[in-house]
Amino acid sequence: MKFSRSVGAFEVPHTATALLLGVNIVVYALVLQRSGTSVPSSAALFRSGAIYSGALARHEYWRLVAYAFLHVSMLHILTNMACLVWWGGPLEKRIGTAYFLxxxxxxxxxxxxxxxxxxxxxxxxxxxxxxxxxILGALLCLKLLKRIDLPASFFVINLGLNVLVAFIGRVDWRAHLGGILAGMVVCAVIDAFEVTGPKLMRCKFPEFVKLNLGILFAVVAWLTDFSPVAMLLVLAVLIVAVKGIDVALSLPRGLALTVAMLAAGNALVMGAVVILTLPETTGDILLPANLVPWAASSLRSLIEAAAAVPVITTLIVVVAVLGLTPLVYWPELTRGLNDRGGFVAASFRAERGRRRGL
Structure with a gap:
């Protein structure tokens, strides 16, 4: 989380912005190749995840996210990616990668x-x-809350362009409007949480903790097929986990304990992913064989071999994740192990007390 109260009009893309930029470009190239034409075909876009009227009725909830990585033309993706870089840079710098995503x-x-x-x-x-x-809606929210000092002209120009684009025939103005409103609301909720943070939480969470918990929540939500009852249960578990980590971070060597807790959570969830999804792969494995036939064939063989011994595969995945998580978070782990006097824990508590809002 960046602590400065101001952002510039342009920022070099940070982690999440650059990642989204790269994924969108790669997906566009894959869909273009699948289409076999100069622009992505409607059939290829639909198969790849376009959102449509009957998606919810058919429980195709994955389309609620997948459609955002698809584009109908080179002009479409270029304009969207330009806005992503222009608006995403300052927002991610201001609020951090986890809240940005x-x-x-x-x-x-x-x-x-x-x-x-x-x-x-x-x-x-x-x-x-x-x-x-x-992203633009979140920046506007921060401006109204006086959390950033972007000039008013920035919003007049960019909101004006959004309104102007809405009058173009094939542009989905509903997605624009829904996105702006959601960005403002979610940003305001996050800010309210940060304002009340000292009353609810002891410590300020490091960015890697927020990212890891967010990914785990998304994966578990996907596993439960976004069932309302299951989502409430998952949310309750998340709240308990967040409070548990909050208490751990306030203790000497608590950062190392937090890494251990995340490693256990990652292993548990990935084990569940393997158990619940591996049996389904024994049928039709959908891989882009026309892209790299040798890689697709090898991957298909590997998946089929793993599905033949699900218990062993699950154990391998669980052990691998248990070992890899501490390696990925090695700097945080070593910092926590060296925190014999509780100085790191004290810094997390002090940081929570200093901050009021985003």
């Missing part, structure tokens, strides 16, 4: 739902516009 994907989902429920007829949409509009 939360706002982005909440806006993506909100844009899809807003389009489905407000469209009078057949609805079919692709593009990152909802998530990118959510």
């Amino acid at each position: 939360l706002i982005y994907f909440a806006s993506v989902i909100a844009g899809a739902l807003f389009g489905i429920f407000t469209s009078p007829g057949l609805y079919l949409s692709v593009g990152a516009s909802a998530g990118i509009s959510g």
Whole structure:
């Protein structure tokens, strides 16, 4: 989390912004190759995850996210990625990677739902516009809350362009509007949480903890097929986990204990992923064979071999994740192990007390 109260009008893309940029470009190239034409075909876009009117009725919830990585033309992806870099840089610098991704994907989902429920007829949409509009909405929220000092002209120009683009025939203005509103709301909720943080939490969470917990929550939500009852249970477990980590971080060597807790959580969830998904792969394994036939064939053989011994495969995955997580977080682990006097823990508590809002 960056502590400065101001951001520039342009920032070099940070981790999440650069990652989203790269994934969108790679996906566009894959869909283009699958289409076999100069622009992605409608059939390829639909198979790859375009959101449409009947997606919710058919429980195809994965489309609520997948559609945001698809684009209909080179101009479409270039304009969206330009806005992602222009708006995403300052927002990610200001609020950190974890909150940035939360706002982005909440806006993506909100844009899809807003389009489905407000469209009078057949609805079919692709593009990152909802998530990118959510970034702009979050920046506007921070401006209204006086958390940043971006000039008013920045918002007049960019919001004006959003309104202007909405009048273009094939542009999904519903995704734009839903994304902007979601970005503002989610940003305001996060800010309210940060304001009340000292009353609810002892410590300020490091960025890697927030990212890890967010990924675990998303994976478990996917495993439960976003069932409302299951989601409430998952949310309750997440709240307990967050408070447990909060207590751990306040203790001497608590950062090392936190890494251990995350390693256990990662291993447990990945083990569940293998157990629940591996049996399904024994049927039709959908891999881009036309892209790299030798790699697709090798991967298919590997998956089939793993599915033949699910217990051993699960154990291998669990042990691997248990070992890899501490390696990925090695600097944090060593810092925690060396915190005999509790100085790191004290810094986390002091940081929570100093901050009021984003």
